[in-house]
Amino acid sequence: MTTTPTGTPAPRTLPELLDWRTGLHPDLVAVEVHQVATLTFAEWSAGARAVAAALRHRGLRHGDRVGLVFGARDWTRYAVTYCGVLRAGGVAVPLSDRLAAGQLGHALTHCAATAVVHGDDTPAPPAPPGVVVFSDAELRADGRPDDPGPATVHPGDLAQILYTSGTTGRPKGVAARHANLTAGAPQHPRRLALAHSQRFLHAFAIGTNAGQTMLLNALTAKAAALTLPRFTPVRFARLVAAPGTGTVFVVPSIAIELLDSGALRDRDTSGVQLIGSTAAPLPPAVAARLATAFPQATIVNYYTSTEAAPAQTTMIYDPARPDAVGRPVGGQLMVADAEGHPLPAGTTGDVWLRAPHPRAYYRDDAANRATFRDGWVRMGDVGRIDADGYLYLTDRHQDVIKTGAFKVSTVEVEAALHEHPLVAEVAVVGVPHPVLGSAVAAAVVARPQAGAAGLTLPVLRGFLADRLADHQLPARLLLLDRLPRNEGGKVLKRQLTALFDN
Incomplete structure (x- = not known):
């Protein structure tokens, strides 16, 4: 059996990982919701034990699925409940509090959940027949003594089911075992991640793969996870510039909004040493702007998926290899x-x-x-x-546009459009064409300070003429106030295609 320098067995399950961090740093803040709540490792561990005991008392059996519906204000309580479910031997099913009733019902029915726990600031969600609903406060008020130890949980046991974003169809439940979630976890106090930071900042939603990565980071990083109850560029920029914020995680849409808002203007960003972007490819033009806005930071793009994690590729922004x-x-x-x-x-x-x-x-x-x-x-x-x-x-396989005899990469066209000084956001899709089969169509959001007056189809085609081949040039243009996105920041291209038909 492998042991850590503390003499305890190397963590192979999430409850073991939390116990290990609590033994090392009981009073260290692990998770903070700005101006709402903080959570130390000792509080996290004690809370998870209490939740586990309460769930066991209510009949939770090994392997039972438990839906977790929490909003951004409740990240600390979500972390406690998530680990409590796992400590009791259950399977956590993280779900966004913004899901429609039908989407929530599909997930709970598909995974055959036995219970749902919701946050204090989240209304009791509708649940299918036979699924009991508890509030986080109800479990915490149970008054049960801490359980003496975790249920018999093995590395090969199912730990969580995370539903995909559904951008290409109905969301699928991706099952991960404890061994998957703890793969690569540090086993030495000197090997904790993000050691250059006191805090790492993010604004990812609960129920997304990026959000779950931040939860695991809170367990494995030296830095505390810092988020905010509601994202706005100004609030986020204040925390970016706050002392101790050495790492910032974004999705491309957040990066673009932050840069275009002007919220970083006159703020000291020199303390940030790492900017990590995930969930979607980071357009080279946006990466270059981040490098200018954060001169001391390394800009890293992470490529993975809910299905593939923790496997990923990482790319430090390199102007010589921008794509x-x-x-x-x-x-x-x-x-x-x-x-x-x-x-x-x-x-x-x-x-x-x-x-x-x-x-x-x-x-x-x-x-x-x-x-x-x-x-x-x-x-x-x-x-x-x-x-x-x-x-x-x-x-993406389904996004490649077949126009005439050519195949067009929407990623390449989008990257070129991002270079236009008036373009804030863009998404490219294929729309029906009577001769070519499909035509290239671009949905564009103008930068707020620029307006859309100068963004016409002839102007954009002229701008792209020396950047793209003729068959890659957009044949149709749609100007929008915002692109339709899911909780993870991915563009819902099926909705965009429908907009071109209107």
Whole structure:
């Protein structure tokens, strides 16, 4: 058995990981919601024990699924309840408090949840028949003594089911075992992540893969997780510039809003040493603007998925390779043909990532056969790997536009449009065309200080003329106040396509 320098067994389950951090740093703040609540490791551990005891008293059995519906104000209580469910031997099902009743009902029914726990600031959610609903306050007021130890939980036991964003269809439940969630966790106090920071800042929603990554970071990082009850650029910028904020995590849409708002103007950002972007490819033009706004920071793009985590590629922004999304960390990378055979460097094909203790779709054998193979995960993206091992994405499979005899990468067109000084956000889709089959269409949001007067289709086509081939130029333009996005910051392109039909 592997032991840590503290003499305790190396953590292999989430309850063991929390116990280990509590033993090392009981009084250290692990999670903070700005001006709302803080949570030390000792409080986290004690709260999780109490929640576990309360759930056991209410009949929770090993392997029972428990939906967790919490909003941004309740990150500390969510962390406690999540670990309490796992400590009791249950399976946590994180869900956004912004889901529609039908979406929530689908998830709870699909995973056959036995219970739902909601936050103090979240109304009791509707639940399918037979699913009991508890408030976080109700469990905390139970008054049960702390349990003497975690239930018998093994690394191979199911720990969480996280539902995908549903951008390409109905959300699927991605099941992760304890061994998957603790893979790569530090086993030495001197190996804690983000040691350059007192706090790492994010504004990710509960129920997203990015949000779950921040929760795991809180367990494995030296820095405390800092978030805010409601994101606005000004509030976020204040925390960016606050002493001790050495790491900032964003999705591209948050980065763009932060940069375009002017909220960073005249603020000292020199304390930030790392900017991490995830959930979607970071457009090179946006990465360059981040590098200017944060001159002391390393700008890193993380490429992964709910299905592939913790496998990922990471790319430190490099003007010499602006379109690259990096090389693999914590797993393996492959570009393969339609049969799954590896392709040589420079050849375009399906992107696959592989991690130890892989995830799987819950109760969906057909989708598992299409996506998972011998530990490898088909990412749903088309790309290539260069001779130095860097991955370049061409597009999502379903987003590639077939126009006439050509295939157009929406990622490439979007990156070029982001270079226009009046463009704040952009999404490119294919729309029906009577001759070509599909035509390139661009939905654009203008920068607030610029307005949309100068953004016409001829102007944009002229701007792109020396950047893209003729068949890549948008044939249609739609100006919007905002792009439709899900909780994770991804553009809902199916909704955009429908807007062009109106």
